[in-house]
Amino acid sequence: MKYLEKLRNSGLRPTKQRLQICEVLFNTNKTFHFTINDLSEKIKKQTSKKISLATLYNTVHAFEKKGYLKQIPINSSQTYFDTNVTEHHHFYDLKEEKLIDLKNSDVGPINILKKINGKKIKSVEVLVKLED
Amino acid sequence: MKYLEKLRNSGLRPTKQRLQICEVLFNTNKTFHFTINDLSEKIKKQTSKKISLATLYNTVHAFEKKGYLKQIPINSSQTYFDTNVTEHHHFYDLKEEKLIDLKNSDVGPINILKKINGKKIKSVEVLVKLED
DNA sequence: ACACCTTTTTAGAATCATTATAAACTATTC
DNA sequence: GAATAGTTTATAATGATTCTAAAAAGGTGT
Numbered sequence: 001m002k003y004l005e006k007l008r009n010s011g012l013r014p015t016k017q018r019l020q021i022c023e024v025l026f027n028t029n030k031t032f033h034f035t036i037n038d039l040s041e042k043i044k045k046q047t048s049k050k051i052s053l054a055t056l057y058n059t060v061h062a063f064e065k066k067g068y069l070k071q072i073p074i075n076s077s078q079t080y081f082d083t084n085v086t087e088h089h090h091f092y093d094l095k096e097e098k099l100i101d102l103k104n105s106d107v108g109p110i111n112i113l114k115k116i117n118g119k120k121i122k123s124v125e126v127l128v129k130l131e132d
Numbered sequence: 133m134k135y136l137e138k139l140r141n142s143g144l145r146p147t148k149q150r151l152q153i154c155e156v157l158f159n160t161n162k163t164f165h166f167t168i169n170d171l172s173e174k175i176k177k178q179t180s181k182k183i184s185l186a187t188l189y190n191t192v193h194a195f196e197k198k199g200y201l202k203q204i205p206i207n208s209s210q211t212y213f214d215t216n217v218t219e220h221h222h223f224y225d226l227k228e229e230k231l232i233d234l235k236n237s238d239v240g241p242i243n244i245l246k247k248i249n250g251k252k253i254k255s256v257e258v259l260v261k262l263e264d
Numbered sequence: 265a266c267a268c269c270t271t272t273t274t275a276g277a278a279t280c281a282t283t284a285t286a287a288a289c290t291a292t293t294c
Numbered sequence: 295g296a297a298t299a300g301t302t303t304a305t306a307a308t309g310a311t312t313c314t315a316a317a318a319a320g321g322t323g324t
Contacts, residue, residue, distance in 0.1 A: 013271065013320055036310080052274045057311070059272095073206050073259050077282085078310065091248060106246035112260055114238035116223060119262040126258050127205050128244055130251040145291055145300060168281080184303045189282070209311085210281065 010066045017051045021059050025069070031084035033072065033099045036060060072099065073125055089126035102128065142198045149183045153191050157201070163216035165204065165231045168192060204231065205257055221258035234260065 003022035007014040024042050025034075034042075036056050043051055060081060063069045072080040074092055080099060089107050091100040110124050135154035139146040156174050157166075166174075168188050175183055192213060195201045204212040206224055212231060221239050223232040242256050 015272065015319070017273070054275080054312085055273055071207050075203050075205050075211055079207055091246075091251075093248075093251065094254065100248065102244070102246055106244065108243050108245070110242060110258065111240050112234070112238065113240070114223075114234055116225075116232065116262060119225065119264060122226065122261040122263040124258060124260050126242065126256060128256050129254040130248060131254040132251060147290075147301065149302070186283085186304080187302055190301080 017055050018059055025083050033080050033082050035078040035080055091128045091130050093130045095132055149187050150191055157215055165212050165214050167210040167212055223260045223262050225262045227264055
């Protein structure tokens with residue numbers, strides 16, 4: 001089990017549910033965006049046994065804290081997560097309410113000149129809103 | 133009444149409530165960030181007559197649609213609005229959960245090289261997350 | 265294998281921002 | 295002033311997320 005190690009090394013017990021969620025999230029070379037609800041649907045389709053919503057929330061937040069997932073800053077009724085945890089940016093199609101990845105080379109370097117004393121920059125994220 | 137014209141020109145009837153909200157939001161040379169709840173508190177303090185929550189939501193969204201307010205894309209339990217509708221960016225202090233303006237000159241130009249057919253760029257917003 | 269302790273899962277309830285409803289009210293036009 | 299369309303309001307409804315507390319499962323030592 002390739003995710004067993006990963007979980008254990010992060011201090012997360014490799015439970016059946018977490019391993020299952022890992023399969024759905026990470027067992028692909030394509031990264032993708034999802035909401036908790038998307039994830040719930042995906043799991044329902046892939047397997048017979050269900051995972052409770054509370055567990056999905058717990059696990060996704062645990063993975064986020066460990067750096068395996070990123071939250072995408074967007075105003076939407078649901079929170080979006082990204083399995084692509086590298087520094088990159090997004091288009092948001094306002095009409096279709098869909099997120100599209102922007103490669104880093106599509107945006108170019110962003111220099112933040114201002115400094116706040118005692119604070120470090122954790123991330124720099126660009127959201128480009130699209131309309132028709 | 134300086135806001136009466138503004139509202140009428142936008143096709144919004146200048147009601148008592150809307151004029152009141154204009155006073156609170158725009159009668160200052162400093163721009164600021166707020167949530168619906170902040171706005172509600174501010175109005176309670178400034179006046180005796182109260183405005184219902186539903187009206188605050190309606191009005192703020194109407195103003196946003198007209199371009200008098202901007203939503204700030206950030207994952208928070210409450211939606212943040214900005215009275216500064218010029219193109220600019222934000223720091224978000226994760227610990228204090230506070231937004232700080234970044235002047236455009238603090239970030240420099242951002243070139244979006246990728247194009248999506250049939251879509252126009254409506255806005256480009258940078259969120260810089262800060263940690264200790 | 266068993267007992268022990270801690271972490272995790274779970275169903276369901278609770279929370280809380282936001283939106284919908286539908287009746288009363290108000291601005292505008294004629 | 296009457297008619298009409300747009301607004302406001304209190305309240306209910308919605309829906310994503312978090313909380314709760316009890317049951318289940320993982321890990322460790324014997």
